[in-house]
Amino acid sequence: MVIALRNLDINAQVYEKAHCLRPVGAGLSLLPNGLNSLEVISPGITKTLKSAGSQTHKLNLHKSTGELIGQKSVTLQEKYGQPMLQIRWSQLQDILASQLPPDIIHLDHRCIGFNQNHQGVEVSFDNNTTVKADLLIGADGLNSAVRQTLIGDGEPCYAGRMSWRAVIRYSHPKLLANEVMSMTAPDGKIFGFFDLGSGYVFWSAATLCPEGNISPNPTAIKSRLQEKFADWAEPVQEILQVTNPEDIVERPICDRPPLENWSQSRVTLLGDAAHPMVPLLGQGANTAFEDAWELSQCLRHAVNIETALTNYENSRKPRTQVIQIRNAVQAKRAYEADSETYLSKMMQQAQLSDTEFEQWLYNYQPSVTSHS
Ligand SMILES: Cc1cc2nc3c(=O)[nH]c(=O)nc-3n(C[C@H](O)[C@H](O)[C@H](O)COP(=O)(O)OP(=O)(O)OC[C@H]3O[C@@H](n4cnc5c(N)ncnc54)[C@H](O)[C@@H]3O)c2cc1C
The missing domain is CATH 3.30.9.30 (D-Amino Acid Oxidase; Chain A, domain 2)
Incomplete structure (x- = not known):
């Protein structure tokens, strides 16, 4: 996300709770939709990734x-x-981090909440510091603190x-x-x-x-x-x-069950913070890369931040909901449905045949059209 924003000359900074950048996810599968998204964010990166990993035949x-x-x-x-x-993960992390100036990654900053008004957003960290910004993107994973302040839907x-x-x-x-x-x-x-x-x-x-x-x-x-x-x-x-x-x-x-909304004024969510899924289809990180590209394009083309976040959410929700539900169906997962109509609608959308679903999933092409 930060690479995509900095390509637009947006002064994006990363606040990370970890004390050091340590790979914790072991390994992962990158798939056509995620790789296509990374390639538009950083042309040439898929060549580097391919030489660092192994292509499954x-x-x-x-x-x-x-x-x-x-x-x-x-x-x-x-x-x-x-x-x-x-x-x-360590290689993916190194390849992505090598595209950023090191001084924009602020370690030891655990976000504990935020306040926002029409002028901006103030983010609070557990080291007693606060940071003011125009926009906050909560990319803080399954147990997102930003999501808790924004939505407050408790534990996953x-x-x-x-x-x-x-x-x-x-x-x-x-x-x-x-x-x-x-x-x-x-x-x-x-x-x-x-x-x-x-x-x-x-x-x-x-x-x-x-x-x-x-x-x-x-x-x-x-x-x-x-x-x-x-x-x-x-x-x-x-x-x-x-x-x-x-x-x-x-x-x-x-x-977590799919959300109806995940943005409010100057704050939005991305990746697992917005749409965590069971990892049956290996799509969590891949869809986060899709999010990153689409959010950057919405910010690039919209008249203001609020419009950009609305466009981003409208563009991402239908796709990520289907992938979340598809994962859940394959995992024989039943949500505690508080909105059965909503969930059953999503279930229908996720009932594509395996071939149809695969084509829909992997034929994803990051859009370069303008959102206004
Ligand atoms: C067993 C398993 C296998 C998987 N395999 C795949 C796969 O093959 N392919 C795939 O695409 N996905 C896979 N996934 C899913 C994938 O790991 C996640 O979807 C992906 O990591 C989500 O990325 P993210 O950036 O949204 O969140 P995360 O990767 O969780 O990153 C969140 C970051 O925010 C930081 N953070 C958290 N809270 C705070 C806070 N309060 N303040 C500041 N920083 C904070 C964390 O330290 C972390 O660095 C798998 C998951 C599991 C469990």
Whole structure:
């Protein structure tokens, strides 16, 4: 987002709660819609990303016993002009940060709220500082503090699944370059391995879990995983054995129902703060990149900030709602519906066939037309 804004000569600054820039998400899949958005924000960046990651050409599905169930070629590049790209968060972060002057990223700033009036918005941080600005974009994730001040809809909803992820340097005869191996069991457990190139593998595991309890420390996280996947075939046992407990990210899978509105005067939301989704389709970050481009274009073309935010929200809501609901449907997720009519309308929109949905999702082209 900040790159897109600074390209418009907007003096955008980042306020981040972390003490240092540390990759916490392990690895992720970048998909045609997200890659196309990044490319318009920063021409040439997808070439750099592709040389840093691994383009998936084949998916292999196995039982937990190791038996091969099926294989599928990945032809996104041929169909949509961009691949399925697996990349380490650290590399994505470095590539994006290298496009920004370092002094615009203010670490150790946890936003705790804001006040706004017609003149501007004042943002408060937990280090007793405040910052005045013309516009506040809450890109502060699933537990967004900006969203709490703006909407106040409380905690995210636990989706009944726990997840664990890590990136390690690792090789195994079953894990091939440019391929993804996924293992699954009838009790809902899954374990996936994603080649990231340069000798790195991203693994990701999930189980159904009635409670979204977090383990007390890294050693307990690793023991919990080894217990849950004790009878699974290789390479599960070996990869868990060699993964450093400190590198495992344990997270309850959460989302929220789609919002009716997520902007007010000079404040808006972006990415997970606006439309968090369960990660079945790998779209959380990809849709955040779409948001970033569209918000920058609305700011570029509108007569004032308020109009720009209205245009941004009107443009983004229909698409992100369908993706949120589609993820939820595939995860057999039921919201506590406080607006059943609204949600059932969204459900219908999300009931496209798999092929129709894939085409709609990946054929997304970042718009360069003007919004006024
Ligand atoms: C298991 C799993 C796998 C996933 N796989 C994929 C995938 O393959 N592809 C994909 O596109 N998406 C994937 N996602 C989703 C993706 O990780 C998120 O959708 C994406 O990171 C959202 O980006 P964001 O910038 O909105 O929020 P975040 O990435 O959460 O970033 C928010 C930032 O704000 C900071 N912050 C938070 N609160 C405050 C505060 N109060 N003050 C200041 N700073 C604050 C945080 O430290 C963080 O740096 C996955 C998610 C999970 C759980």
